[in-house]
Amino acid sequence: MAAYALETGGKAEVTAVMRSNYEAVEKNGIEIDSIEHGHDIKEWRPTAIRKSIPNVKEENLQPFDFILVTTKNIPDLTPAVADIIEPAVTAGKTAIVLSQNGLNIEKPLIERFPTNPIISSISYIDVTETSHGRILHDHADAQKVGPFNNPGVSSEVAEEAARRYVAAYNATGKLDVVFDADVKFARWRKLVYNASYNSVASVLRMDTARMRMSQHVIDDLIRPIMLEVVAAARANGVQLPDDVPDKVIRADPTENAFKPSMCQDAEKGNFLEIETIVGEPLREGEAKGVLMPTLRTMYGLLKGIQLQIKESRGLWEAKFISDNPYQ
Numbered sequence: 001m002a003a004y005a006l007e008t009g010g011k012a013e014v015t016a017v018m019r020s021n022y023e024a025v026e027k028n029g030i031e032i033d034s035i036e037h038g039h040d041i042k043e044w045r046p047t048a049i050r051k052s053i054p055n056v057k058e059e060n061l062q063p064f065d066f067i068l069v070t071t072k073n074i075p076d077l078t079p080a081v082a083d084i085i086e087p088a089v090t091a092g093k094t095a096i097v098l099s100q101n102g103l104n105i106e107k108p109l110i111e112r113f114p115t116n117p118i119i120s121s122i123s124y125i126d127v128t129e130t131s132h133g134r135i136l137h138d139h140a141d142a143q144k145v146g147p148f149n150n151p152g153v154s155s156e157v158a159e160e161a162a163r164r165y166v167a168a169y170n171a172t173g174k175l176d177v178v179f180d181a182d183v184k185f186a187r188w189r190k191l192v193y194n195a196s197y198n199s200v201a202s203v204l205r206m207d208t209a210r211m212r213m214s215q216h217v218i219d220d221l222i223r224p225i226m227l228e229v230v231a232a233a234r235a236n237g238v239q240l241p242d243d244v245p246d247k248v249i250r251a252d253p254t255e256n257a258f259k260p261s262m263c264q265d266a267e268k269g270n271f272l273e274i275e276t277i278v279g280e281p282l283r284e285g286e287a288k289g290v291l292m293p294t295l296r297t298m299y300g301l302l303k304g305i306q307l308q309i310k311e312s313r314g315l316w317e318a319k320f321i322s323d324n325p326y327q
């Protein structure tokens with residue numbers, strides 16, 4: 001959806017890097033059913049489609065102005081985001097936009113690319129790739145875009161890059177995609193949803209409407225996690241208002257059965273974004289003395305699921321390692 005918005009705005013040319021969907025898109029283009037851009041978009045293609053990350057130096061390419069990262073962010077697996085994008089980054093030039101959920105995702109990027117603007121996009125957009133190259137977009141694209149603090153880049157340069165990205169993305173001015181300098185607030189606010197709904201949905205394989213209809217899932221799991229995240233945010237200097245949990249609980253429409261992105265991954269047998277969405281807020285909160293028992297339990301369950309996925313893909317072997325006290 002980002003490629004579509006950027007290209008159709010007329011201020012950007014997008015090179016889209018695809019993986020499992022490459023062949024399907026190369027052959028048939030992209031089919032989009034979008035609440036905002038139209039329900040019957042067929043055979044759409046961005047300026048370029050690639051099967052691998054462009055290598056700017058080896059291929060003698062012009063530097064990219066922006067790299068928009070829309071992969072899942074799973075630091076407990078390799079390759080890490082910084083390794084994936086490195087060949088396309090031009091030091092001191094390319095701005096890197098992380099349109100990914102979670103906390104502290106900028107840290108490895110700042111370490112690897114100390115002279116590049118690193119930009120945060122917090123996105124509210126329910127998008128599902130229903131099959132390769134087929135996109136269902138059923139919530140208005142709303143984003144808060146702002147610069148992460150990269151000590152090697154001046155705040156003026158970083159802000160200018162973020163504003164330029166917003167201007168290209170929202171060229172028509174019709175989308176709710178806006179500049180917002182308070183990246184820390186936007187990220188913690190979004191985590192109230194993701195740490196709770198994404199993780200509970202992944203364990204229960206349940207959509208958010210059914211959770212609300214059940215009542216107990218909200219009372220016993222969702223609301224307690226939200227309150228723990230709000231307490232962790234406040235302990236870290238982010239004053240989320242008292243009404244955030246109630247607003248976020250009711251954020252999704254109840255007439256369709258929406259499953260958050262992590263649940264979609266669990267159902268596909270894909271790896272889960274556990275560390276950035278659950279592990280990091282847990283560590284940040286507990287480091288400040290906040291008790292987070294519900295989120296800690298979810299973390300343990302999700303790590304168990306991740307281990308099963310790793311084993312099924314041959315990335316974990318069921319054996320004791322030397323310092324394991326339970327053998």
Ligand SMILES: NC(=O)C1=CN([C@@H]2O[C@H](COP(=O)(O)OP(=O)(O)OC[C@H]3O[C@@H](n4cnc5c(N)ncnc54)[C@H](OP(=O)(O)O)[C@@H]3O)[C@@H](O)[C@H]2O)C=CC1
Pocket residue numbers: 017018019020021070071072073084099100101123124125126127128129261273
């Ligand atoms: N879906 C949503 O509505 C929302 C998602 N988010 C966040 O946005 C981010 C992206 O989520 P989402 O769009 O759902 O993710 P998806 O898993 O649907 O899409 C990720 C894409 O990245 C590709 N990819 C992953 N690694 C590589 C690689 N090394 N090289 C090339 N391509 C790669 C995947 O390919 P392949 O299919 O081969 O794995 C897949 O096409 C996440 O951080 C998520 O939390 C935020 C708001 C809403």
Ligand SMILES: CC(C)(CO)C(=O)C(=O)O
Pocket residue numbers: 101123124125126127139193194198259260261262
């Ligand atoms: C809820 C949503 C779709 C944002 O709108 C999201 O962040 C996710 O599914 O991970």
